[in-house]
Amino acid sequence: MHEIAAIVRKDVRIELRSRVVITQVLPFAMIVLILFGLALDADRSTLRSFTPGLFWVTVLFASILAIQRSVSVETAASAFEALRLSGAAGWKVFVGKAVAVAAQLIAIETAMLGGVIVFYRSSVDEVVLLVTSALAATLAIAAAGSLYGVLAVGSGVRDTILPMLLLPILAPVLVAATRAFGDAMGATAVNGWSWCALLACFALLYGLVGGIAYGVVLEDA
Amino acid sequence: MEHAVEVEQAVVVLNGFPALAQLDLTLPTGSVSLVQGPNGAGKTTLLRLLAGLVPLKSGRARVLGLDVVTQRRQVRAAVGMMAPSSMLYDDLTIVENLQFWSEMSGHQTTRGTGDRRTALDAVLGRLEIASIAHQPVSTLSTGQRRRAALAAVAMRRPRLWLLDEPHAGLDQAGRGVVDKLIVDAVDAGATVIVASHELDRVRPMASHVITVAGGIVHRSEVETDA
Secondary structure, three states, X not given: OHHHHHHHHHHHHHHHHHOHHHHHHHHHHHHHHHHHHHHHOOOHHHHHHHHHHHHHHHHHHXXXXXXXXXXXXXXXXXXXXXXXXXXXXXXXXXXXXHHHHHHHHHHHHHHHHHHHHHHOOOOOOOHHHHHHHHHHHHHHHHHHHHXXXXXXXXXXXXXXXXXXXXXXXXXXHHHHHHHHHHHHOOOOOOOHHHHHHHHHHHHHHHHHHHHHHHHHHHOOO | OOEEEEEEEEEEEEOOEEEEEEEEEEEEOOOEEXXXXXXXXXXXXXXXXXXXXXXXXXXXXXXXXXXXXOOHHHHHHHXXXXXXXXXXXXXXXXXXXXXXHHHHOOHHHHOOHHHHHHHHHHXXXXXXXXXXXXXXXXXXXXXXXXXXXXXXXXXXXXOEEEEEOOOOOOOHHHHXXXXXXXXXXXXXXXXXXXXXXXHHHHOOOOOEEEEEEOOEEEEEEEOOOO
16 A cells, blocks of 8 residues: 555645646646636525525636646656556555545645635534545546546547546546535535435545546556 | 567558668667667657557567467557656656556556565665655656656566667766666676667666668667677
């Protein structure tokens, strides 16, 4: 498991040095949240009811950038080839990259949650449900994103193809996370834990598929 | 003598274009081989084939007794390849890069902390980059990056070194360091294959010279004065 830890440490260290996620992806997410508020020109209660959906749409946009960054760290150094040469198992590289992306997304989501509370005057009724759902959704996004990120490298047009590949796959996660957050934030009357369980299933499914397929896809990256 | 490389009728096709055709090659263990040929001849593809990085369309290739197709991971773990790009992360220091690639190669777990530190210091010393070891790679010159990339290969203690233009971008002192690294590797029992245009530099060290053109090995000769 030391390979997984090494990749997570390396990606987090590179992010702490380059601060791309903090200085570019997070401000982008905040701007999108503000623009949604301005575009909808809604009153407080309407914004509050839309908050879960707006939050997760913004997370998806931000995750595209975070995943592209995660991939570009490797392509800039021609490191995908070096990763293949290392002899490390593909699934270990996948888990390492996905966990590193998830850690960065969690940081972004934490700041964004503060954003929706401030900008949209939203509140959190069920903290445990909210945190659990966010973790499950984030893992699903990171797993699918890490797989599709390296898949897009092989296509040769990664910057433009990644959103088209990834967003349809993540649409079910968007729906489930929005419902779970809606319950946790008191915006919709649904059983949030059922949606949270569905999110966990997505995270598991994407994680399994990624773990199996990543090594094969990495060969073409 | 045991063979480090045995290639029979190997054909490599990349993106629909033949990169290597009907390649036959045998190289002994513990030797230095020079791969020469014009740009686009297939020198890099040959090294990548031996590293298990390109698919074999037909034929057979064994490296260190391992099949490059069916035992690809073992092959990759046993070879050390220096590519034209540095394969180092710009935002990390040389030491952080070397530690990372050492961990990814599984060497961190097979050595104790003291051994790891000693091995790292020894490699930094051999490549004469100890004074810049804690600088981010983004701040290094081209020559310093090349030395750091070689250090990453050396850290793996490979049994087969595949060096693609290892002297490129280096000053005279750096070239001397590379030469010594190659000689030391062979003295330690490893096999070294160097693809290079620096024929005058590598040829005196080489016991075998492989001439590639158009993806075909035109000549594989043994240097009698090596």
